[in-house]
Amino acid sequence: MTKILVPLLALFCLGLHAQRPTASQGRNITLTGTVMDKDTGTPLEFATVVVQNANDPSKITGGMTDLDGKFSVETPAGVYNIRVEYISYESYSIESKELRQSQDLGNIRISVSATQLEAVEVVGEKTTVEVRLDKKIYNIGKDITTSGGTVTDALNNVPSVAVDVEGNISLRGNDNVQILINGRPSAIAGFGSTDALQQLPADAIEKVEVITSPSARYDAEGTAGILNIILKREKTLGFNGSVNSFIGYPTTSGITSNINLRSDKFNIFNTTGIRYRYSPGNGFFDNTYSSGSFDRITEDREIDRKDRSFNTNIGMEYFINERSSITGSFFWRYSKDEDVTLNESERYVEDNIQSLTLRQQNETEDDNSYQVSFNYLNKFDDQGHVLTADVQYSIDKENQEAVIEELITFPSDDLLALENVMQADDQTEWLIQADYVRPMEDAQFEAGFRSNMEEQITDYRLDSLDQATGEFVINEALTNIFTYNENVHAVYTQYGDKFGKFSFLAGLRLEYTQLKGNVESEFDLEDLEEILGDDVDFNFDKEYLGLFPTINLIYELQENQNITLGYNRRINRPRGWFINPFPSRSSRTNVFQGNPDLDPAFSDAFDLGYLKRWNELTLTSSVYYQRETGSFQRVQEATGITTPDGIEIIRTIPINLSTNQRYGAEAGILYNPTRWLRINSSFNFFRFVTEGEFNDVDYGAENNSWFGRFSSKVTLPGKVDWQTNMFYRGPSNNAQTEFKGIFSMNMALSKDIMDGNGTILLNVQDLFNSRKRRSFTETEFFTSDSEFQWRVRSFRLSFVYRFNQPKKRNGRGGGENFEDEGDFGS
Structure with a gap:
């Protein structure tokens, strides 16, 4: 230091x-x-x-x-x-x-300016970027390709951010991203999963903060950085809102409403959405083995998903006086998913087919999430002297049931296996937080604390049919109850000042982390020790105390040109399913097993940025470096065990792999030469070098990769907007797997009607049906050549109706700091 x-x-x-x-x-x-x-x-x-x-x-x-x-x-x-x-x-x-x-x-x-209101309304529709000491803020404009879509769809259009075919979010190629809603961890974003973001409407987003060099105010979790999703809240007096309804193919439909009622003393807000989506997918896997009864197995997979979801958030902000207010809100999300997966397998010895099998998995999942939030805001003056306090309680209950049946279809018709899988996840979380900001002439002092107390209980049970008796028998080797607690308590302080054209913000955060795990099972844990090692503590209680310094500098070369430099230290805490020592499986031959010996990973990151604005063009760019120690790596190993029909069982396990270094550079442009043409483009190149070994296997790897996106919006005759978004992610690899490049294109048309109060939109996602993950994995004991498509090309027709909503002034949502306001609103 x-x-x-x-x-x-x-x-x-x-x-x-x-x-x-x-x-x-x-x-x-x-x-x-x-x-x-x-x-x-x-x-x-x-x-x-x-x-x-x-x-x-x-x-x-x-x-x-x-x-x-x-x-x-x-x-x-x-x-x-x-x-x-x-x-x-x-x-x-x-x-x-x-x-x-x-x-x-x-x-x-x-x-x-009254004479510029019409032009300003156009500005409010554009995606713009603001650079702060510790973040870039992308004001999401009128993105017609995501109307009727989800938050995940919208994030895929934000520079530096990439969303893969399964909805996993990464920042600059690193998937250890902390997702916040209005500056706080939230059940709205899900508990350690991005699935919830695929059920929330994109229209609710006001802006997205890409925080690659977080200040001490933020939780140190997330070695890649933070994505802070700011949701809309209308500031206009009276009753106003919007309704977005849509239908699509493959079958999808839904309706979302954002409603506000604001007076001088209170603001009542509500966002409610209901949707149905049918999402077919597919995959093909070609696997070869060095041991077991078969030399090669191919799998042709078809996936049918039916997702039904309902979410609502209602709240009220009460203005105690001109400077202080209290906000209370209640959020509820319910979803019911039904997935059917068919696997047709061909099994070979040399080049001869020995058998054909059909595996069918019928899975249902019910998810209930609740969140109650209270926020207190006190503005001591108009100079930014502010105190905020938050209390938040969240509950998530998820129940999954699956019936897995595998049949031989050639050379005979026999039952291979019949299994029932039941898993219940109950998670609760308390958040208590306070932040204090005190301006001092050109300087600013901040201090605060945050406590997150989280408990997750996973009850996993597997019943297998005993064909000799015709009865289901509990598989004690996999059935267990795992309780995981993660408690994080933190205090921070930071100070910023400005000297002419030079500004800085320096801070220090102290975090205490407690990770506790407890296993309940009828299975003999000594059998697990043979795999993970006898020094692994399955019932553990670990404590960590760490200091996380941050500093961000900005120098204004000119009025519209600046340079930024940032340093921060971050932590990556393992999630519960990464630590649970009992295996779970997606098939009889593939097992995922958590590692209770995992420790948090730590990183140090540096970021040098440059911004230049012209009348019609904005350029943002940066180079960055990150060094992570104890980084997580999922490795695949042979277990030495085969299924009754002679297939090698492969285990995937996360480990603390020694070090991971990332180097990268990115650049983005926002170009608006005329009122009828807008262009938004970005490019990100990164290289990572991994060093480390596990069980005498060297997992060191070097990789160069990149991704780029291009978006254009053209106003055609008749005031019809035409938008095209293109994305390409280059090839990449780790120690065991090579991933091929992925290209996708989205396109949309929109037309305002009803004097601007209504809009009709037609869009297509993945126009060329090319968004597929292609990979090749090679180890000493098997190879796997695969192609997987999470969701096929889709079409969507939307209608948006707005009532009593004024023209936007500058696309900044009033320019207020949403981090210090209440929770999810319209």
Whole structure:
């Protein structure tokens, strides 16, 4: 830590020295103030302040407002014309003001330009990017390709983010991402899974914060960084909202409503959605074996999924006075899934087919999630002096039942196996959090704490048919109850300041982590020790205490050009299913087994970014490096056990693999040359180097990969919008598996009707039906060549109706900090 702070302190001192006026410059004075929206009182960040010498107009100085709308301009004493400008707002000016000493102009309130409202509405439809000290904020515009879609669909259009064919989310190629809703862990995003995001409407998103260098305010979980999804909340008085209904093929339908009722004393909000989706998928697997009764087995897989879901969130914010409020909300999500998977297998010895089998798995899953949230907000003044407090309680109950039947269809008609699988997951979570922010002239001090207390109970049972007796028998080797507790308590503080064009935010977070596991089973644990090792504690209680420093720097080269530099230390805590020592399986021949000996992984990451804005073009870019120790790696091993029909059973197990280094660079552009054309494109290249071994096998690997996306939106004659989104992920590999590249294209058309209150949209997802995962795995004991498609090409027709909603001003949702507001709303 000292090695980091010493050069930074030296840098700060140099910055101060560089700004100190010399005697030849004369006596300088400082002009300060705060720029605000006249109607809402919201601070306006990045407003331009121009200070021009009245006697010599060629002498101009100035600056930009910070995140709290404040500015500070240093200039020699004299007579000046002062002008404040902000996009889509009326200019503010003071003529021939004599400045002989430092002066605070106080709150400068400016209004939206009435003559620019139509143009501003167009801006509100665009996807724009804002750069903060610790994050990039992508304001999700009117993305017609995701209308009627889900949050996962929308995230797949955000730069730096990729969503694979199974809905797993990664950031810069790293899938250890922390997902937050309005700045907090939430049942809305699911408990350690992204499945819940595939059931929430994309239309609920206001903006997405991509936090690759998180400040100390955030939980240190997630070595890749954080995705903070900010959901909509209308600020306009009265009753307003929108309704989005859709139908599609393969069969899908749904309706989502966002409703708000706001007065001077309260704001009632509700978002409710119901959907049905049929999602067929398929796969093909060609496996070869070095042992067992068969040399080669091919599997042709068909998957039919039927998903029904309902979610609602209702809440009310009560304004105690002009500066403080309390918000309470209740969220409920219910889903019922029915999946049918058919596997037709051909089994070979050399080149001769020995048998054909048919495996059918019928699986149902019921999921109930509840969350109660309370938030207290107190704005001590208009300068950003704020206290917030949150209490949140969440429950998730998930029940899965599956019937697995495997038959021989050639050369005879015999039953191979009949199994019943039952799994119940009960998870509860408490969140208690408080944050305090205190501005001090150009500086800002923050402090807070957070406690997360989570318990997950997994009750897993497998019954197998004994064909000799015709009765089902409990498989004690797999049946168990596993209780997992993860308790994280943290305190943090951070301090930010600005010296001319240079700003910094430095913080330190202290986190205490407790991981507890308890196994209940009739099975002899000594048999598991033979596999995992006799030094593994199946009933464990581990404690970790760690310091997580962060620092973020920004230097404004010009008004529309800056450089950022960030460092942060992060942690990756293993989830419950990664630790549960009892195997679970997707088939009789493939077993996943958790590892209770897993420890958290830690990473150190550096990020250097550059932003440049032109009138019609915005360029963002960065290079980054991350070194993770004890990183998780899933490896596949032969168990030495075969099924009764002679197939080698393969085990997958997560391990702490020594180190993982990532290097990367990314760039993105937002280009709007005319009102009828908008282009959004990004490119990300990364390289990772893994070192480590397990059970005398070297799993070291080096890999280069990349992904890129391109989006264009064109306004056709008749005011019809046409949008095209393309995504390509390049080939990649780890120690055992090579993944081929994936390409997909989405396309959509939209037309506003009913005087702009209604919109009709038609979109197609995966136009060329090419979004398939192709991979090849090779080990000493088997190879697997596979192709898997989670969801086939789909079409969707949507109709959106808006009532009593005003035109948007700047696409910023009023510019308020949603992190300090209530929970899920419209």
